[in-house]
Amino acid sequence: xxxxxxxxxxxxxxxxxxxxxxxxxxxxxxxxxxxxxxxxxxxxxxxxxxxxxxxxxxxxxxxxxxxxxxxxxxxxxxxxxxxxxxxxxxxxxxxxxxxxxxxxxxxxxxxxxxxxxxxxxxxxxxxxxxxxxxxxxxxxxxxxxxxxxxxxxxxxxxxxxxxxxxxxxxxxxxxxxxxxxxxxxxxxxxxxxxxxxxxxxxxxxxxxxxxxxxxxxxxxxxxxxxxxxxxxxxxxxxxxxxxxxxxxxxxxxxxxxxxxxxxxxxxxxxxxxxxxxxxxxxxxxxxxxxxxxxxxxxxxxxxx
Numbered sequence: 001x002x003x004x005x006x007x008x009x010x011x012x013x014x015x016x017x018x019x020x021x022x023x024x025x026x027x028x029x030x031x032x033x034x035x036x037x038x039x040x041x042x043x044x045x046x047x048x049x050x051x052x053x054x055x056x057x058x059x060x061x062x063x064x065x066x067x068x069x070x071x072x073x074x075x076x077x078x079x080x081x082x083x084x085x086x087x088x089x090x091x092x093x094x095x096x097x098x099x100x101x102x103x104x105x106x107x108x109x110x111x112x113x114x115x116x117x118x119x120x121x122x123x124x125x126x127x128x129x130x131x132x133x134x135x136x137x138x139x140x141x142x143x144x145x146x147x148x149x150x151x152x153x154x155x156x157x158x159x160x161x162x163x164x165x166x167x168x169x170x171x172x173x174x175x176x177x178x179x180x181x182x183x184x185x186x187x188x189x190x191x192x193x194x195x196x197x198x199x200x201x202x203x204x205x206x207x208x209x210x211x212x213x214x215x216x217x218x219x220x221x222x223x224x225x226x227x228x229x230x231x232x233x234x235x236x237x238x239x240x241x242x243x244x245x246x247x248x249x250x251x252x253x254x255x256x257x258x259x260x261x262x263x264x265x266x267x268x269x270x271x272x273x274x275x276x277x278x279x280x281x282x283x284x285x286x287x288x289x290x291x292x293x294x295x296x297x298x299x300x301x302x303x304x
Contacts, residue, residue, distance in 0.1 A: 021098075024056040028063040036060060051098035054083045058105040070113045077109035093137045104139040108146050115150055124150050141268030145287055148266040152282040157183075157274065158264045160217060162256035166240055170215065170254045177280030179211035180302040184253075185267040185274070186218050188239045189225070192289045193271045194246040199292045201249030203299055210303035216253045217261040277302040 020043045027035035036059070043053055061076030084103040093100055107130045114123035127147040134140065157176050160183075176183075184200055186193035204214045224230045224238040236257070243251060261267070265274060269287035275298055277283045284298045 020052055021056045021059070024059050028059055033060070033063070036063075049083055049086070051087060051096060051102070054080060054087070054102040055098040055105075057083065058102040058109075061109040062105055065109050065112055065116075068116075070116055073109055074113045077106045077113070080106035081110070093134065093139070100138045103134070104142040107139075107143060111146050111150065120150055141263075141266060144263075144266030145268050145272075146266075148285055149287070152265075152274075152285045155282055156280050157181075157276050157282050160215070160256050161258050161260045163260075164236055164257040166236075166243060166255040166257065167216070167250075168252050168254045170256065176215075176276050177278065179213055179278060180207070180299065181213045181215060181276040181280075182299065183265070183272075183274040183276070184214060184216045185262065185265065185270055185272040186216055187221065187270040188218070188235075188242045189221070190270040196271050196273075196289045197247045197250060199290075199295060202292070203296055204250075206296075207299055207303050212299065212303055214250065214253050216247075216250065216255045217265075217267075218255055218257055219259045219262050220257065275299065275302060 023039045024036045058080045064073035111123040273286045275284040
């Protein structure tokens with residue numbers, strides 16, 4: 001009987017702490033850093049420093065950064081990194097998903113704090129150092145994305161390549177200059193990309209007289225909505241079907257298909273929007289969707 005009670009008690013305790021990441025995020029959404037810290041302390045006293053705990057703790061730095069509390073964000077992010085590195089002495093980074101999320105967030109927050117303080121060179125150096133250390137892990141794309149955010153703007157955009165093509169053809173590798181260009185990195189599974197398509201369709205029409213070109217790089221992922229392990233030819237057909245269903249206003253948009261472009265531009269988030277001026281230089285690099293007014297204002301700057 002005592003053993004049964006003990007097992008039930010352990011089960012209930014583990015169940016109670018199964019949502020520590022969500023508990024911390026909810027407290028922070030309510031702007032309660034004290035509530036988040038209480039939840040973290042209680043969890044740590046019961047369970048110790050687990051990968052889940054470190055991921056939950058990483059949200060403290062992200063929340064502080066969002067509120068412009070740069071000193072506190074840096075402290076939380078550095079502590080997250082320290083805790084993660086302690087666990088890495090005993091296990092690989094990608095043994096499960098929590099630790100990569102935590103470490104990636106810690107490095108991201110530290111770089112963004114440096115950039116916000118005007119220390120862009122130090123931020124770039126931090127990310128490049130992290131890429132040397134973690135470049136063969138799952139956080140590579142996250143680090144590259146943040147490096148691109150800091151280092152792409154004002155630089156000549158890398159040329160595009162293609163393994164396959166849909167839509168209009170481009171001579172590739174394309175040197176992207178002579179007119180303003182919007183690169184719209186998308187994926188066949190991405191709902192935000194589908195929602196962004198009508199906005200891009202409208203803006204392309206509005207700025208056609210200014211020569212705006214839209215190019216939509218995508219890549220193969222090895223699966224479709226129906227097939228878990230799809231062949232390249234089957235996935236290509238599926239991408240074309242998605243284009244015709246959800247991107248009808250952009251069917252003539254050149255769609256170079258290559259993982260190379262995503263790796264080169266660090267487009268781990270879809271959509272990623274990259275705007276180039278007439279000289280082929282990056283004027284905007286934005287992971288994630290943009291509303292019509294926001295994207296229009298950026299296009300106006302390069303289409304003059």
